[in-house]
Amino acid sequence: MxxxxxxxxxxxxxxxxxxxxxxxxxxxxxxxxxxxxxxxxxxxxxNEICLILSIRDRDEVIDDTIFLPYVNTLIVKYKTDVILNHYTTIRRLILICLPYTRPYKLETIILPHLEYLSIILKGSFSDFSWTLHKKFNRMR
Known part of the structure; x- marks a missing residue:
């Protein structure tokens, strides 16, 4: 060994x-x-650490206190019970196939460093950055 x-x-x-x-x-x-x-x-x-959350993680207990401050990209797949205020350092948020996605509910207070948002609904690609640009100052 x-x-x-x-x-x-x-x-x-x-x-x-x-x-x-x-x-x-x-x-x-x-x-x-x-x-x-x-x-x-x-x-x-x-510089880039990605965390992927999916429905498979539902039963897994995640001790994320160690790595959470280093996560820059959060990808959420098919999972609806994500508490975004735990991920305040993320710059990129990708939501994939969430059953009900309302991007205007995202707040700058919760995600102060967000630069990129992608929402993919049932195989289609939607980029809401143009809609949220005024709400999120850092959005590109």
Whole structure:
């Protein structure tokens, strides 16, 4: 086991960061957080960390206090019971196939850093950024 650990630790930061981009925030932090100070620093230095919430997560207890401040992108799939005020650091919000989506209910107080909003309804793509631009100052 120590040989495998050594091989992983011997990889350069650039390769590790590239690999981290393919992992969901929960998996990323479960696998690498608190292994050693190098991994902690790498995780905290990432510019893009994505969290995907779906209906499969309904029964899973998520201890998100460790990684939540680092999540920049939140993707919500088929899940309606998401409390957005837990995700105040997100810059990108993607809602996929929610049964009832009302974008005007989103508030700048809850999502002060939101730059991008995408709502996908049953296979169609809708971009409400033009509608919400005045409400969210940071929207591009």
């Amino acid at each position: 120590s040989d495998n650990q050594f091989l992983l630790e011997s990889l350069p930061n650039e390769i590790l960061i590239e690999t981290f981009e393919y992992l969901d925030a929960r998996d990323l932090f479960r696998a690498f957080y608190n292994l050693n100070s190098r991994f902690n620093e790498l995780l905290q230095s990432l």
